[in-house]
Amino acid sequence: EAQVTQNPRYLITVTGKKLTVTCSQNMNHEYMSWYRQDPGLGLRQIYYSMNVEVTDKGDVPEGYKVSRKEKRNFPLILESPSPNQTSLYFCASSLLGSPYEQYFGPGTRLTVT
Amino acid sequence: RKEVEQDPGPFNVPEGATVAFNCTYSNSASQSFFWYRQDCRKEPKLLMSVYSSGNEDGRFTAQLNRASQYISLLIRDSKLSDSATYLCVAEGGNTPLVFGKGTRLSVIA
Numbered sequence: 030e031a032q033v034t035q036n037p038r039y040l041i042t043v044t045g046k047k048l049t050v051t052c053s054q055n056m057n058h059e060y061m062s063w064y065r066q067d068p069g070l071g072l073r074q075i076y077y078s079m080n081v082e083v084t085d086k087g088d089v090p091e092g093y094k095v096s097r098k099e100k101r102n103f104p105l106i107l108e109s110p111s112p113n114q115t116s117l118y119f120c121a122s123s124l125l126g127s128p129y130e131q132y133f134g135p136g137t138r139l140t141v142t
Numbered sequence: 143r144k145e146v147e148q149d150p151g152p153f154n155v156p157e158g159a160t161v162a163f164n165c166t167y168s169n170s171a172s173q174s175f176f177w178y179r180q181d182c183r184k185e186p187k188l189l190m191s192v193y194s195s196g197n198e199d200g201r202f203t204a205q206l207n208r209a210s211q212y213i214s215l216l217i218r219d220s221k222l223s224d225s226a227t228y229l230c231v232a233e234g235g236n237t238p239l240v241f242g243k244g245t246r247l248s249v250i251a
Contacts, residue, residue, distance in 0.1 A: 064241075069150075071243030072186070072229070119185055130176075131239060133185035 031056045035120050035134035042110060043142055050105045050137050052120030058132075059125040061103040062087070063095065065116040066136075072119070078103055079125060110141040146232050146242035154248045159220050163245045165230030166212045172240075177204055177215050178229040180244065186229055189215075220249045 033054045042048055054061065062077040064087075074087030078097040092114055094106040103122075107114060120134040148165040155161050167175070175192035190197065192213050196205040203216040213230055230242040 069243070072241040117183070130188045130191075131186075133187070136183070136185055 031132070033120055033122055033132050033134035035118075035137050037137060038135060039138050041140045041142065044111055045109050048107050048110060048139075050107075050118060050120075050139070052103045052105065052134055053101050054103075054120075054122040054132070055101065056122060056132065057100065058122035059100070060131075061097065061120065061122045062131070063093070063103070063105050064119045064121065065089065065114075066119065067116050075105070075118075110139075112141050115139060115141050146230050146240050148230050148242035148245045150243060150245060152246040152248055154250060155220055156250055157220055157222060159249075160216065160218045161220055161247065162217075163215045163228055163230070163247075164212055165214075165242050165245075166210075167230075167232040167240070168211070169232060169240070170211065172232040174233040175204075175206060175213050176231040176233075176239075177202075177213075178231055178241075180227045180229055182226075186241075189228070217247075220247075222249050222251060225249045 036051045059080045063075040064072045066072050073089045075093050076087055076095040078084045081097050081100050084095050084097055097103055118137045121131040123129045123131040145168045177189040178186040179189045180186040190199050190204050192204040192206050201218045205214045225248050227244040227246045229244045232240050
């Protein structure tokens with residue numbers, strides 16, 4: 030089954046404790062992206078990647094890191110989480126070259142206390 | 143900054159009603175547009191693409207007006223299951239997809 034998976038789905042952590050949210054897709058998509066979604070603010074793009082070893086900042090990259098060492102994986106790293114990073118996070122992937130449908134993962138609900 | 147603007151709603155409509163959403167986009171270079179549907183606390187899913195000539199999929203019709211830079215979504219004969227948030231999305235050439243904040247629809251029995 031074609032899908033985007035994220036782990037963990039729910040995470041409660043404390044300020045400053047480094048964490049990684051994994052994202053994996055099995056559709057051989059070149060493009061992958063991370064979004065956060067907050068009430069009243071909609072989906073905001075954090076980082077995106079056009080292919081392996083190619084990443085770029087989105088609208089709200091501060092406090093986040095990403096890497097793209099393999100085509101299927103695009104982990105999101107919070108080196109020192111803060112309460113303002115409490116949010117619902119979505120990973121998405123799509124083909125490149127045309128405006129193809131983006132497939133979203135199920136989301137990760139992160140709470141930083 | 144390239145943006146997509148939508149009326150946040152909520153739109154509360156009775157079953158069977160026809161409802162229309164509009165959204166405007168700021169990037170005149172955008173070539174492709176989409177409507178996504180998002181159920182509460184779930185991931186967005188593609189509802190339909192928006193073509194220059196407009197397109198229809200059952201009860202849903204999407205239209206594009208390039209001159210005025212707006213996109214519309216029409217839902218006829220609303221069902222309870224149509225209750226969701228509808229996200230307007232614009233693609234801008236080399237730029238990533240830009241999502242609107244969404245319009246919330248509640249269909250009431």
